Amino acid sequence: DRQLYSAQHDEILAGATTDIYFIRTMEILEHMNLAHTEVVAEIFARKPGMLAGVQEVFNILADKNVEIWSLKEGETFEPKETIIRIKGSYDEFGKFETVILGCLASSSAWATAARECKEACNGKQLLCFGARHVHPAVAPVMERAALVGGADNASCILGAKLFGKEPSGTVPHAAFLIAGDTVAVAKAYDESMPVSDPRIILIDTFKDEAEEAVRVAEFLGDKLYGIRLDTPSERGGVTPALVEEVKARLCKAGFPHVKIIVSGGLYPEKIRQLAQAGVDSFGVGSYISGAHPIDMTMDIKEVNGKPIAKRGRIPGIIDNPKLIKVK
Amino acid sequence: DRQLYSAQHDEILAGATTDIYFIRTMEILEHMNLAHTEVVAEIFARKPGMLAGVQEVFNILADKNVEIWSLKEGETFEPKETIIRIKGSYDEFGKFETVILGCLASSSAWATAARECKEACNGKQLLCFGARHVHPAVAPVMERAALVGGADNASCILGAKLFGKEPSGTVPHAAFLIAGDTVAVAKAYDESMPVSDPRIILIDTFKDEAEEAVRVAEFLGDKLYGIRLDTPSERGGVTPALVEEVKARLCKAGFPHVKIIVSGGLYPEKIRQLAQAGVDSFGVGSYISGAHPIDMTMDIKEVNGKPIAKRGRIPGIIDNPKLIKVK
Amino acid sequence: DRQLYSAQHDEILAGATTDIYFIRTMEILEHMNLAHTEVVAEIFARKPGMLAGVQEVFNILADKNVEIWSLKEGETFEPKETIIRIKGSYDEFGKFETVILGCLASSSAWATAARECKEACNGKQLLCFGARHVHPAVAPVMERAALVGGADNASCILGAKLFGKEPSGTVPHAAFLIAGDTVAVAKAYDESMPVSDPRIILIDTFKDEAEEAVRVAEFLGDKLYGIRLDTPSERGGVTPALVEEVKARLCKAGFPHVKIIVSGGLYPEKIRQLAQAGVDSFGVGSYISGAHPIDMTMDIKEVNGKPIAKRGRIPGIIDNPKLIKVK
Amino acid sequence: DRQLYSAQHDEILAGATTDIYFIRTMEILEHMNLAHTEVVAEIFARKPGMLAGVQEVFNILADKNVEIWSLKEGETFEPKETIIRIKGSYDEFGKFETVILGCLASSSAWATAARECKEACNGKQLLCFGARHVHPAVAPVMERAALVGGADNASCILGAKLFGKEPSGTVPHAAFLIAGDTVAVAKAYDESMPVSDPRIILIDTFKDEAEEAVRVAEFLGDKLYGIRLDTPSERGGVTPALVEEVKARLCKAGFPHVKIIVSGGLYPEKIRQLAQAGVDSFGVGSYISGAHPIDMTMDIKEVNGKPIAKRGRIPGIIDNPKLIKVK
Amino acid sequence: DRQLYSAQHDEILAGATTDIYFIRTMEILEHMNLAHTEVVAEIFARKPGMLAGVQEVFNILADKNVEIWSLKEGETFEPKETIIRIKGSYDEFGKFETVILGCLASSSAWATAARECKEACNGKQLLCFGARHVHPAVAPVMERAALVGGADNASCILGAKLFGKEPSGTVPHAAFLIAGDTVAVAKAYDESMPVSDPRIILIDTFKDEAEEAVRVAEFLGDKLYGIRLDTPSERGGVTPALVEEVKARLCKAGFPHVKIIVSGGLYPEKIRQLAQAGVDSFGVGSYISGAHPIDMTMDIKEVNGKPIAKRGRIPGIIDNPKLIKVK
Amino acid sequence: DRQLYSAQHDEILAGATTDIYFIRTMEILEHMNLAHTEVVAEIFARKPGMLAGVQEVFNILADKNVEIWSLKEGETFEPKETIIRIKGSYDEFGKFETVILGCLASSSAWATAARECKEACNGKQLLCFGARHVHPAVAPVMERAALVGGADNASCILGAKLFGKEPSGTVPHAAFLIAGDTVAVAKAYDESMPVSDPRIILIDTFKDEAEEAVRVAEFLGDKLYGIRLDTPSERGGVTPALVEEVKARLCKAGFPHVKIIVSGGLYPEKIRQLAQAGVDSFGVGSYISGAHPIDMTMDIKEVNGKPIAKRGRIPGIIDNPKLIKVK
Numbered sequence A, B, C, D, E, F: 001d002r003q004l005y006s007a008q009h010d011e012i013l014a015g016a017t018t019d020i021y022f023i024r025t026m027e028i029l030e031h032m033n034l035a036h037t038e039v040v041a042e043i044f045a046r047k048p049g050m051l052a053g054v055q056e057v058f059n060i061l062a063d064k065n066v067e068i069w070s071l072k073e074g075e076t077f078e079p080k081e082t083i084i085r086i087k088g089s090y091d092e093f094g095k096f097e098t099v100i101l102g103c104l105a106s107s108s109a110w111a112t113a114a115r116e117c118k119e120a121c122n123g124k125q126l127l128c129f130g131a132r133h134v135h136p137a138v139a140p141v142m143e144r145a146a147l148v149g150g151a152d153n154a155s156c157i158l159g160a161k162l163f164g165k166e167p168s169g170t171v172p173h174a175a176f177l178i179a180g181d182t183v184a185v186a187k188a189y190d191e192s193m194p195v196s197d198p199r200i201i202l203i204d205t206f207k208d209e210a211e212e213a214v215r216v217a218e219f220l221g222d223k224l225y226g227i228r229l230d231t232p233s234e235r236g237g238v239t240p241a242l243v244e245e246v247k248a249r250l251c252k253a254g255f256p257h258v259k260i261i262v263s264g265g266l267y268p269e270k271i272r273q274l275a276q277a278g279v280d281s282f283g284v285g286s287y288i289s290g291a292h293p294i295d296m297t298m299d300i301k302e303v304n305g306k307p308i309a310k311r312g313r314i315p316g317i318i319d320n321p322k323l324i325k326v327k
């Protein structure tokens, strides 16, 4: 009995998630003896962005008899630019339109949002923390796309591994709330984690952020890599002034090298300001995970070698010198 | 070798998509001998909405020794209202925080957006066409959530079935482009589909919408159930004036009963206007599929029976008479 | 018995359209023995623009014993700049103030608006189609002023002739509606018009614009000079995307040289965008015909050689080196 | 040799101001033997307003063999409401489309603007002073339309007479500037005008308005009907405070019954405020004369009894119970 | 040698702070033998407000031979309403115009701002803390005016006494910074202040506000009257959420009766929100002290019994039934 | 018995205007034996501005055993920049915090506003006329601060003298209203004032400004230095057009050298426009007197040599190389 609503790989590859009307289409074309019509289809978007998810598209079409031209994973595209071109018999790939477009739409949006944040970081670190905002089935898709976009690491275990990285994150409030004291958790963390693991301690669970940061620094001394500020909106969120104050107090207490990691409600403009204030690392969740999909469209542009298009489009192939033939 | 980046059910249930820091948390708590601490956690959102995805949460926790109180699937919630409460040993469910929140966040957003559209329909039909805008792994999750929100049907095969419905959709442009003529496809559709299948023909692929609608009506006569208008933005999109003109011309041609289905760039305000102009059915994609997740938060509110909360929250349980004990 | 409310030339020259208070003024001045007072009057506007209508002013004063300095027809002026100066006995011209200012106000506005459109055309053709938006008595005044402003031609027969041009326009919807088919009319046009007359066919009366354009091109072949797009607002109006699609489809059908003429709701910004999209000719109506008059003021600035002005103005003549003595 | 660019009545009735393309239309239809096609045409606007100019339309069609249904002069209409319907052979009236629409467009705009001002007057008097802002040929058309809209009188001699009224106005600045003193002109005015003529003196040419008003009142005593305030924008224009002060000073000087007439830059909102401040009469020019034409459209809706329409419109007659058959 | 720039009482009463031009005026009028002209002068404002400072005006004119009518201290006035009327020989009071208007302008603004805040308090307490934002010479004037406006108390010693109240305030950050610990200061406060003095402790100098509030409550127990929240903008200021959290934590710790006093950047809208969140007392500084003066004007309205006014005003007395004769 | 509410110098220096809580602070610190704690306090603002009032601060602390570093009177500062630093035993100066900050807050705002106006004057003269908008006790403080900011002179007698200038102003409306005629007053002024006193006559009390200006110029001839325009808002205020017209009429009347002084509702943007129109002198009142205080904050930054700060600030001294040691 089904535990989760998400589709499994075999279901997807079998076409169970496709729009019913592509099934209808095949039945009608069969009826008209047109199922094997040779077509060229092109995929484009109406907004600019960074492309992600292409390997999934290639995998879906791996065993189909089609030719494919494509932009590269991580390449940027403009509105109406041809992103992928598929040539072959319509029945080879037609019913996968829904699936193919779906693989590109969200991933490209996530990669594009991560790119925006990474540029705002101005050289500082960007970590993706957004897995909790999307269905677990696509948490790894999202975090992998964020890494394509330029994030330095991701916290979702599977997502990081898909990109060939070790997942990265630090201890959340739950641990502190259960332990009842920040320094106690810092101690346990230091005792139980490998020495190579950077000690980053979340310090806004109980006490004033600067006070707790100094307490933890005094306890861990040089072993403290950084502290994480996650001040909630009820308390004003993390402001440049707060960052400057915490750094100043750590400095005055003799700990100038403690790094500052910030998370919570971050978006590019805020990242820019906090980077200037001295933050070293940004954990972004919602700005990436909630990025509106870059809706993709697949149009048939050639039928039996003849240029064609539906009303509103330009008939025939829209050339794009950046395309590389992948199949 | 992995074909798709999405997580399979077993991976999710095993915790592979969780944030790495919940694994850390467990290790640290074990080290402190606090892993079995009895806690109460509460889930809430910062925006109002309609809840969806709860059964997935129950399934994930099905074999865990916890008590669960929850709002019902499809119930509405206010900002900061307790949506789900979980009580038990932290190690029973703690590492599933990411997964649980993720199951609720997107589904609730999709259900809420569908609800908005359904209300705008003012009694007319709402179909969800958005599968192509999300990763195929969550296309069924999205369309099921849309059905929870009030959509009358969905086009994603698996999505519709998860709600106990037959998927619904009509022939897309591809069929017409390959066939080369709208009436030819209408003929094939009529010949090959079961008689009980309503004949709905997309009529804006080649010709002026009104002209094509009358051509198809003249061909199919009474067998024509409805025509679909999907005028692209390059041609002005579907306007109330266009709908009125098409209906008037069909009427004058002797076909007053042909239903009007509209798709393409629809959102609540536009749906309201078109419903007034006489549209019978709305196919909505992007407004639902692109709905920004309603980010959910899980807070620990009690530790060993003692009211507690991180800075910024109110300590202890936030009561909600609407909650029902489900486990 | 009077058929129309507009004033005939003899009525105007006789002063029947003047404000009654200028008649009063003369009676009072006569009573005070001041009717022959030598005055200098100056005309200016509060907004910048292009001057038109001066010859009418000169004609009205042709038989009056006055001296006149004036800017030239088609010359631009700034706010408060002296446009015309009249010197003479007040009774020679005083009662014509209303008429003189009226000749300049609308014509200058129409010329200025046409100039704006012509600049937006960026080298393409501008035709004035606005006669239907003003009283027939001034349709020729308006279209002549548009030609002064830079329009390449006008459709009002008398208006064009006043500027020494042949009127220009193409067949309107009425012909097509009566004939019932666009190609039929194209055929009749080609058969009945002189060969030197460019064949321009309106193609949005019945069918999809691109479809109809290709039909007409296929029928007339090389004899087709251009097609006119006049898509109504109910169907999205004429967009750059529509223009590009029509050109592309004509090109693909083997008719790359067919010119594109556009009309309907045009204004400078839209003209700029459509010129970039490849339009060759613009038919502008309402933007020119509806231009708000550039209200002109006539002030007496010298009385018997003494500098004078009413409150709010600077006494005496406001010099302007651009003025040329015309009488 | 032509003195003015405006068209004479015979030129208009002969069709010289029509768009050239209606001539083309007739030639083509003749060629196709369709000139005598029986059609029904309907006129409508896209904005709401008050109708004016219908008698000119009737006069133009007086000797044509057509049936006409029409709203009444001065009746209000909504967007897309049928204003006039003409039925007959196309060649009877087709080429007058430009002329007919032109007769209605500006006049309806002028009447509508005058109506707005009259309502803002809240029972006070409205005079139309706008003749100087339009070509003299249409000054009477404009002022007559303003009277239709509710103005109480107009200053253009011919315009007022066309509505059956005596023109109305008061002495302008020119008389005062030539005489050199306001009271001197008041004296001459009183000596030379019929006793029944209300003495209204413009008092802002030379001195402070209140000072001059009292001077004139002291001179004319009970014979003074009213004073006119026309303060230019360089001096702040006419404000409610100025009106109250002038009335108060006249009152204190023993002249409480002197009426206040205001002119210069008036528009509905300003009229409302000034009416509240005690103004008795408003002279409006530019707000009426510069009203943007209410562009009218004439569509063929029936050809040989068959409902028809160009793309974007509803085929067939759009019924309107307010229409009255006039021919 | 002068220590401060402010004027002493004797200097003010002697006229040293008056505008030099009133001295000139007296010299000129003496020269013209008009110094003893009997005049009536009226004072009004252009904005609405609450009147304060009248007693100072009466005191300044106490030994002058004039009659005075006035609104009462604390009474509200509308724009242009007569606030004070003075009748007498011009030389009796003329040179005090500057001083009289100055006494009313700021005080009325401060009283009006305090009134706004008090209404926003919705029954809660309002304390004025603004002395530090104005020159010490007028700190008592400002705080007295705030009390007139409805403040419940003020912190400036002299200001409170002028209204017959004991000044009110609580310990500022300086004491805590010097002592180094909040509870240590609370202890000293409790030991050294009279028992009747409510113990209100500022708790945001060092630690998290809620943490410190509970620490202090645990130390003082029932002796703690209230805590003061003054969170700086660098830390998000005082938000309704912070107030609710502090109250909840105090409640959970067994101290539900501790009152909440808030200060820092308060203004009416913020006061309304915080009052709803449970705040008991508001300390307002800048919103009251920085209120823009309600500029007052004194016009001569009668000279030797004759109604008169400068241009722009209405001649003669503007009656006001609310005026009471005070001298 | 007290005549005025303002504080006398001895009261201020004795601390009667301080906030009661600084008295409390001393009592508590005494109790804790911490009254003689050595501290360093720093003063800063949150907005940029020009500093004024420092000498009063120095005078207040003249007999206290403290060290003081300070910016100079008239020097500009940025937000958060250290303006003054005080080092010493807390009981030497602690209770004067309110007084010290108050001396700086308003004066700096007034100086800053005057600076803005002076820059807008673009080389023309700036006079401060604002004494009537503040309590007489601080009228000299305000006008002295305006002079620091760059005003060329002030009208408050004491204020001007505090800066070492003779006060400057011209005859107000009162004199003219009592005399009944502008020229009569000009005559008296000329007869009674020293020859070295520039004759500046206010000319908008009774008549049209230009008319009166010429009347006065014709009477005083070369002895007229300038005329003052103070047109009230009820009459449109002083506009650039009015200034140009008055200058032109004076010029035409043979008085091109008469200077133009303007007052009434002036602010920087208006000053800039009027300076361009030819005004020579600007009398500003409300823009300067009503400037919102630049609220100053005093923080303790060192206690017994140890860097310290309250939450929200950076611990320790904030260095500023512009500071000069004054004590």
Ligand SMILES: [Zn+2]
Residues within 6 Å of the ligand: A035, A036, A089, A091, A092
């Ligand atoms: Zn095949």
Ligand SMILES: [Zn+2]
Residues within 6 Å of the ligand: A173, A230, A231
């Ligand atoms: Zn957090």
Ligand SMILES: [Zn+2]
Residues within 6 Å of the ligand: B035, B036, B089, B091, B092
């Ligand atoms: Zn356990």
Ligand SMILES: [Zn+2]
Residues within 6 Å of the ligand: B173, B230, B231
């Ligand atoms: Zn479509």
Ligand SMILES: [Zn+2]
Residues within 6 Å of the ligand: C035, C036, C089, C091, C092
């Ligand atoms: Zn003459």
Ligand SMILES: [Zn+2]
Residues within 6 Å of the ligand: C173, C230, C231
């Ligand atoms: Zn058209």
Ligand SMILES: [Zn+2]
Residues within 6 Å of the ligand: D035, D036, D089, D091, D092
């Ligand atoms: Zn005929």
Ligand SMILES: [Zn+2]
Residues within 6 Å of the ligand: D173, D230, D231
């Ligand atoms: Zn005027």
Ligand SMILES: [Zn+2]
Residues within 6 Å of the ligand: E035, E036, E089, E091, E092
């Ligand atoms: Zn006296």
Ligand SMILES: [Zn+2]
Residues within 6 Å of the ligand: E173, E230, E231
């Ligand atoms: Zn504070």
Ligand SMILES: [Zn+2]
Residues within 6 Å of the ligand: F035, F036, F089, F091, F092
């Ligand atoms: Zn000491």
Ligand SMILES: [Zn+2]
Residues within 6 Å of the ligand: F173, F230, F231
């Ligand atoms: Zn004045």
